[in-house]
Amino acid sequence: MGGPRFEPVRAVRAYERVVEQIEEAIESGALSPGERLPSERELMVQLAVGRSTVREALRVLQARGLVRSRPGDPHGAEVLPFSPAALHKSMTTLARVEQLSLGELVQFRMVLDSAAILLAARLRTEEQLAEMNKAVEAMRAAAGTEPGAADTEAFGRADVAFHDAVVAASGNKLIQICTDVVRQIVLRQISARIDAADDRQALMRRSIQHHEEVIEAIRAGDGPLAARLSRRAMYDYYAPYVKESETSALRALLE
Amino acid sequence: MGGPRFEPVRAVRAYERVVEQIEEAIESGALSPGERLPSERELMVQLAVGRSTVREALRVLQARGLVRSRPGDPHGAEVLPFSPAALHKSMTTLARVEQLSLGELVQFRMVLDSAAILLAARLRTEEQLAEMNKAVEAMRAAAGTEPGAADTEAFGRADVAFHDAVVAASGNKLIQICTDVVRQIVLRQISARIDAADDRQALMRRSIQHHEEVIEAIRAGDGPLAARLSRRAMYDYYAPYVKESETSALRALLE
DNA sequence: CTAGTGCACTGGTCTGACCAGTAGGCTACG
DNA sequence: CGTAGCCTACTGGTCAGACCAGTGCACTAG
Numbered sequence: 001m002g003g004p005r006f007e008p009v010r011a012v013r014a015y016e017r018v019v020e021q022i023e024e025a026i027e028s029g030a031l032s033p034g035e036r037l038p039s040e041r042e043l044m045v046q047l048a049v050g051r052s053t054v055r056e057a058l059r060v061l062q063a064r065g066l067v068r069s070r071p072g073d074p075h076g077a078e079v080l081p082f083s084p085a086a087l088h089k090s091m092t093t094l095a096r097v098e099q100l101s102l103g104e105l106v107q108f109r110m111v112l113d114s115a116a117i118l119l120a121a122r123l124r125t126e127e128q129l130a131e132m133n134k135a136v137e138a139m140r141a142a143a144g145t146e147p148g149a150a151d152t153e154a155f156g157r158a159d160v161a162f163h164d165a166v167v168a169a170s171g172n173k174l175i176q177i178c179t180d181v182v183r184q185i186v187l188r189q190i191s192a193r194i195d196a197a198d199d200r201q202a203l204m205r206r207s208i209q210h211h212e213e214v215i216e217a218i219r220a221g222d223g224p225l226a227a228r229l230s231r232r233a234m235y236d237y238y239a240p241y242v243k244e245s246e247t248s249a250l251r252a253l254l255e
Numbered sequence: 256m257g258g259p260r261f262e263p264v265r266a267v268r269a270y271e272r273v274v275e276q277i278e279e280a281i282e283s284g285a286l287s288p289g290e291r292l293p294s295e296r297e298l299m300v301q302l303a304v305g306r307s308t309v310r311e312a313l314r315v316l317q318a319r320g321l322v323r324s325r326p327g328d329p330h331g332a333e334v335l336p337f338s339p340a341a342l343h344k345s346m347t348t349l350a351r352v353e354q355l356s357l358g359e360l361v362q363f364r365m366v367l368d369s370a371a372i373l374l375a376a377r378l379r380t381e382e383q384l385a386e387m388n389k390a391v392e393a394m395r396a397a398a399g400t401e402p403g404a405a406d407t408e409a410f411g412r413a414d415v416a417f418h419d420a421v422v423a424a425s426g427n428k429l430i431q432i433c434t435d436v437v438r439q440i441v442l443r444q445i446s447a448r449i450d451a452a453d454d455r456q457a458l459m460r461r462s463i464q465h466h467e468e469v470i471e472a473i474r475a476g477d478g479p480l481a482a483r484l485s486r487r488a489m490y491d492y493y494a495p496y497v498k499e500s501e502t503s504a505l506r507a508l509l510e
Numbered sequence: 511c512t513a514g515t516g517c518a519c520t521g522g523t524c525t526g527a528c529c530a531g532t533a534g535g536c537t538a539c540g
Numbered sequence: 541c542g543t544a545g546c547c548t549a550c551t552g553g554t555c556a557g558a559c560c561a562g563t564g565c566a567c568t569a570g
Contacts, residue, residue: 014522026352039550041552051524058552059315063319069551070531072552072553073531073552074550082349089319091342093321111370112366119362122507172359172504182429223510306556306557307555324520325520325521325563328563329518329519
């Protein structure tokens with residue numbers, strides 16, 4: 001049916017070809033993290049293009065988080081280990097321009113986090129379980145015993161450590177990175193309100209209790225229970241900051 | 256505890272300031288999709304920097320998918336509507352350099368997709384349900400009745416349309432975009448093997464049946480059932496391509 | 511009123527220049 | 541002989557100016 005379908009030929013700019021070449025070298029492993037690219041002037045000779053073209057290509061690669069260059073560094077641009085920075089950036093942009101609501105973000109975390117916990121309950125090792133316990137212990141320490149002695153920052157770090165241990169146990173790096181990115185976005189949106197809460201310590205204690213229940217379910221290998229508990233915990237923690245019109249969509253995940 | 260903690264001062268390059276300014280204008284809505292930036296020469300006057308600096312900034316913005324420029328266009332660079340292209344790019348990079356396995360990708364989709372279906376079962380409208388039915392109808396048409404008459408491409412399109420209808424009904428744009436991105440990555444990894452399968456038509460028929468079961472559960476409002484069915488369907492469809500050592504992690508989601 | 515042409519301007523690229531900063535070798539001092 | 545401090549050859553960041561192919565629009569000729 002019909003003759004050959006022609007595709008529009010997009011003019012390929014020189015800098016794009018440069019980007020492709022270097023990107024391919026990095027992603028294929030020909031260039032490993034820590035290794036150095038030739039200097040811009042050297043690249044411009046090798047690639048037979050002007051320096052501005054080389055520089056535009058390097059800017060793109062830098063925006064993608066693949067390389068970094070420092071002024072004056074005689075060794076040339078450095079190939080970076082992968083970091084979710086670029087992913088974080090584009091998700092943050094997405095959250096702003098698409099007006100992602102806090103409800104959607106929290107919902108996303110409820111889904112991914114509980115999935116990670118479900119998997120962790122089946123696949124975790126004893127070491128990973130110990131890691132989780134250590135994190136909850138640190139949360140307890142940060143919450144303090146006397147009123148007003150809570151260390152919010154340390155509490156947050158311990159909370160992150162807990163979730164890191166869980167996603168590590170789940171064995172899925174993609175879930176790990178996505179939850180991490182979304183958690184940061186959520187936190188940046190509401191950290192001010194959390195800091196201002198006058199019942200912080202009570203919130204912390206409730207959170208710790210939730211974490212303990214989750215750990216117990218993980219230890220027992222009851223994935224569905226652990227997942228349900230974690231969704232409930234996250235709902236309790238974040239729901240106060242979510243618009244009321246959206247909480248019903250969150251509760252839909254609690255069954 | 257301790258004096259003021261100093262942070263390393265990173266030298267802020269001129270082009271970064273330019274990026275920030277334009278990015279802020281776009282993300283805050285001061286510049287809407289379709290609108291135009293001033294020309295490079297105009298920008299270089301307004302910002303009091305050289306043209307190369309302006310260009311490097313534009314390259315970064317283009318890499319982030321915020322802007323597009325065509326040679327010769329007298330109206331200047333165009334502000335783009337958000338597209339997950341940048342997200343797609345960084346996830347693809349992630350998949351390559353972090354060596355994300357097919358198993359992890361499929362697992363991720365099982366989690367997000369089933370969550371979307373769970374939500375859709377509770378929140379869907381009649382129109383959205385009709386949309387899903389239409390998509391399955393298209394799948395049936397593409398699969399054909401006579402042996403060998405299957406239209407793989409049309410089948411794929413209809414499948415996508417189905418999942419689009421579902422995530423739209425779920426009301427979570429973040430889930431929508433992430434599943435979409437990961438689906439493309441998965442497809443690119445295995446499309447060749449799917450095309451080569453000699454029992455394609457049988458696979459299609461099984462897939463259609465699965466989709467019908469899911470729709471029925473959605474119609475009945477039984478979210479958990481719909482979610483479980485969808486995980487099972489995806490497992491059946493993709494498991495043959497996943498390394499055997501990883502299928503157990505997938506089965507952990509089937510309970 | 512329309513088909514065609516010309517022009518002003520665009521983005522893409524190159525060249526060449528200057529600056530501040532870095533690393534590593536060299537020197538001079540202890 | 542060891543080391544502190546300087547020197548220099550480079551780096552990346554930025555700017556200025558030039559050229560080209562391509563675009564859209566206004567103007568013109570039919």
